[in-house]
Amino acid sequence: MAKAARMSVWLEDTDGAVEPRPRASRGRRAEQPSGLDRERITRATVKLLDAEGLAKFSMRRLAGELGVTAMSVYWYVDTKDDLLELALDQAFGELEIPDTDAEELPDWQTQLRELAATYRELLVRHPWISPLVGNFLNVGPKSLLFSRAVQRVIARTGLTLAQQRGAVSSVFQFVYGYGTIEGHFRQRCAEVGLTQDEYFHKAMAAFSVPEEMADDFSHAERMMEAVEEGGDVDAMRDMDFQVALDLQIAGIETLVSQRR
Incomplete structure (x- = not known):
């Protein structure tokens, strides 16, 4: 039976952690890839999506941009969907949010x-x-x-x-x-x-x-x-x-x- 998609990466990583979580289920014992973190991977994902669009995006293509193997990326995200969800929130960080806490607010x-x-x-x-x-x-x-x-x-x-x-x-x-x-x-x-x-x-x-x-x-x-x-x-x-x-x-x- 295929594994059901989880609801959100944010509901699993409720603390917003950016540290990698090696997946024991793969039985890998390789060392953690150097020079990577979730933030860098997410920024590269946004850049690649802007350049090539969603249809052409793949974990292998992203790994090539980062100069690592696709398996290295999986130290930091479990699935492609998780990474896309992280990229989506990264993009929302570009929004200019008006001040809604000031004592005197515009109408x-x-x-x-x-x-x-x-x-x-x-x-x-x-x-x-x-x-x-x-x-x-x-x-x-x-x-x-x-x-x-x-x-x-x-x-x-x-x-x-x-x-x-x-x-x-x-x-x-x-x-x-x-x-x-x-x-x-x-x-x-x-x-x-x-x-x-x-x-x-x-x-x-x-x-x-x-x-x-x-x-x-x-x-x-x-x-x-x-x-x-x-x-x-x-x-x-x-x-x-x-x-x-x-x-x-x-x-x-x-x-x-x-x-x-």
């Missing part, structure tokens, strides 16, 4: 925008994060710092506890989806050797709406005219993100005003 709307923006930037910068967020519990120490900040900001909105859960899901699942699509689009453009604007204009020039759908898509075509007439993809995407976030915040404010 919750400002801090919510800051958290949404930094999360979007992280997803765009590391496209490999998106599938991992959906696959792991994401309860590492760096991720929890971000979650705590989100909860503290949402708690200041005036929503009930049940509404706060929904607000977190509404805002940050929206950001997750937006950042995921944006990050993958940028990655696709890089793979085909085009800028985002070149890719967009080339696609628009090649695509034609089926005649029977022309009336239905005429409004969509008018919405895209600004980009086609000298705008750029980044500006369009930033504007769309801000409008969508405005709608999220307006929805929260509406719920709060209804309670009052």
Whole structure:
């Protein structure tokens, strides 16, 4: 019977230890590899994932980057999944977390925008994060710092506890989806050797709406005219993100005003 996957590397290593744990089950008696630690391996994993993506990542490929054997890496992590989960939390450490402990805080709307923006930037910068967020519990120490900040900001909105859960899901699942699509689009453009604007204009020039759908898509075509007439993809995407976030915040404010 295959061994069941454990829930999280963080639930097993509850103390966040970075020291290696040799696996007696393999019956190895080799000496601990020198020059390695879990932190170095995790940093190398993030770098490799950024360069080559999740699909091409392997323990053998990582070991080659580190100049060691794959078995040496297993002194510090039990499985590839454990390592990916460690890399995910390492990336979350890049998030800029607003101060939620100060005596005088900006309004919750400002801090919510800051958290949404930094999360979007992280997803765009590391496209490999998106599938991992959906696959792991994401309860590492760096991720929890971000979650705590989100909860503290949402708690200041005036929503009930049940509404706060929904607000977190509404805002940050929206950001997750937006950042995921944006990050993958940028990655696709890089793979085909085009800028985002070149890719967009080339696609628009090649695509034609089926005649029977022309009336239905005429409004969509008018919405895209600004980009086609000298705008750029980044500006369009930033504007769309801000409008969508405005709608999220307006929805929260509406719920709060209804309670009052």
